[in-house]
Amino acid sequence: MYSKPADSVADLPLAGEARELLRSCVHCGFCLPACPTYRITGSELDSPRGRIYLIKEMLEHGRATATARTHLDRCLTCRACETACPSGVQYGRLADLGRELIEHEPPSSRDPATRFVRFALAKVATRRELFTPLVRIGQALRPALPGALKVLLPARAEGRSTTRDMLAWPTARHARRMTVLEGCVQPGLAPQINAAAARVLDQLGISLVAARDVGCCGAMAHHLGRTDAALDQVRRNVEASERLLDGGCEAIVSTASGCGTFAKDYGHVLRHADASISAAGARVSAATRDLCEVVDPVALERAVTAVRKQREPVRIAWQAPCSLQHGQRSSTTGKVEALLRAAGCELVATRNPTLCCGSAGTYSILQPELARELRTRKLDSLRGDEPTAIATANIGCLEHLRQASPVPVRHWIEIVDSILFA
Ligand code: SF4
Ligand code: SF4
Structure with a gap:
């Protein structure tokens, strides 16, 4: 698919990248049946091919339309279309560039309520030092909460009827060591997951070390189109992860596949950064593993x-x-x-x-x-x-x-x- 970026965006690095990615789409439509939103609405604009056309239009006109915003917002970035595509279109990267183009628009292009929710998600949910205490307060008040709010909060792991401590974390005792991404919402909602991973790996001869300096992976801000905030989070994580790798950890383990997928892409996310941080990003990406890749x-x-x-x-x-x-x-x-x-x-x-x-x-x-x-x-x-x-x-x-x-x-x-x- 050929496209010529408008003069107003032609100098942005994302314009050249989007143009290259667009080239590989041959409009065949094989991706349509794989797309969850197309399966629900039946609208071409809610399909991968329709969204690719909308991104092409944005690029050529140099501005986002309300239609493009609506249908890109409805995309899950599930990337089922990539698996189905015979031409190897990297739709996920293209959608990210489309969202970045949309975020170049003035803030008034979204209604105030949506802007507030997006802002709150980016500022609170990505910071576990804020998010975890808020979840704990909600859990303490749970009995008094209305049903709709109650269902949003999981019960506290410590409070469950159990014969063992689900948060018990074994002392590091093995020569083989790996570190685990703490992330942002998981320590608040389900701290027992990483503890379970540490116990199972300990049984298999690997000590799992919590990476306390590593925070939100950056995926949330990235997918909300907040590129600068995402880059700050990625840089901080890359620097902290490098210290752990230098200290003898053989891998960075992710127990949340969404975060792991993004961390495996740090090298690409930092492609425009200076050479040393870009190389560090590639090193961290190469050392990142989903938990299922390290359990034998x-x-x-x-x-x-x-x-x-x-x-x-x-x-x-x-x-x-x-x-x-x-x-x-x-x-x-x-x-x-x-x-x-x-x-x-x-x-x-x-x-x-x-x-x-x-x-x-x-x-x-x-x-x-x-x-x-x-x-x-x-x-x-x-x-x-x-x-x-x-x-x-x-x-x-x-x-x-x-x-x-x-x-x-x-x-x-x-x-x-x-x-x-x-
Ligand atoms: S994204 Fe792939 S499957 Fe979908 S229309 Fe383009 S080339 Fe065909
Ligand atoms: S990533 Fe978006 S366009 Fe692709 S299949 Fe998922 S919802 Fe559809």
């Missing part, structure tokens, strides 16, 4: 066999987050399923495994109707074979599905942890 299924099966008592296998429906199946694709495909089987779980059949659940970072807050419709469809497809629990690998999907699921929704490492240590 053979060692896990051996560990489970050593402790297993006689019991029925747990029936699990696996929900592959889009960030794993489309974002990280070849490096993670089939890995969590293999690990759950190695732990003795029975995986039930699910329909539409590529369908997005509607969480998509801040999407479920900014586009609640589409997000709810996608969640209903996803839960129907996951529950068809009557699982006892749903497993996922991303905090956003977990929280979004949990709020409407009649069966527990858990990170897969929590399930493995409960089998090993219950």
Whole structure:
């Protein structure tokens, strides 16, 4: 697809990049059936091809229209279209550039309520030192909250009826060490996930070290089009992660696949930065692993066999987050399923495994109707074979599905942890 950027944007680096990315689209439409929003609305403008045309128009006219903004805002950035595209169009990168173009518009181009919500998400949800205390206050007031607010808050891990401390973190004792991304919302909503990862890896001979200086990965600000804020977060994380790698950590582990996907792209995100930070970004990207890439299924099966008592296998429906199946694709495909089987779980059949659940970072807050419709469809497809629990690998999907699921929704490492240590 050929395009000529308008003079007003031609000097922006993003114009040249968008023009190159647009070239590979041949308008064939093979991506349309894979697109969750197109499947719901049936509108070409809510399809990848339609959005690509809208980005092309923005580039050529040098300004965003309300139509382009509406339909790009409705995109989940799930990247199912990339997996379906035979021409290798990098839609996710193109959509990011389109959003950056939109954010060049004056602030008044969005209504005040939407601007406030986007601002609050970028300022509060990305800072765990603010977000975690707010969640704790909400949890303390939970009994008095109205039902609609109550469902948004998970119960506190410490408060659950349990025979063990779900937040217990083993002392580092192994020569093999890895660090784990703390992130922004996960420590507040589900601190037990990283603790479970630390216990399982400890059992397999790897000490997991919490990276306290590493904050929000930057994906939220990036996808909200707040490029400068995202770059600040990425730079800070890259510098902190480099110190950990220099100190002997062999990998940076992510237990939230959305964050891991973005961290694996730090080298690209910092491509216009000065040479030293850009090289450091590439080094951190290369050292980043999703948790499923560092747990060895053979060692896990051996560990489970050593402790297993006689019991029925747990029936699990696996929900592959889009960030794993489309974002990280070849490096993670089939890995969590293999690990759950190695732990003795029975995986039930699910329909539409590529369908997005509607969480998509801040999407479920900014586009609640589409997000709810996608969640209903996803839960129907996951529950068809009557699982006892749903497993996922991303905090956003977990929280979004949990709020409407009649069966527990858990990170897969929590399930493995409960089998090993219950
Ligand atoms: S993005 Fe790919 S699949 Fe979709 S219209 Fe363009 S070339 Fe075809
Ligand atoms: S990223 Fe997802 S929602 Fe957006 S155009 Fe592609 S398939 Fe559709």
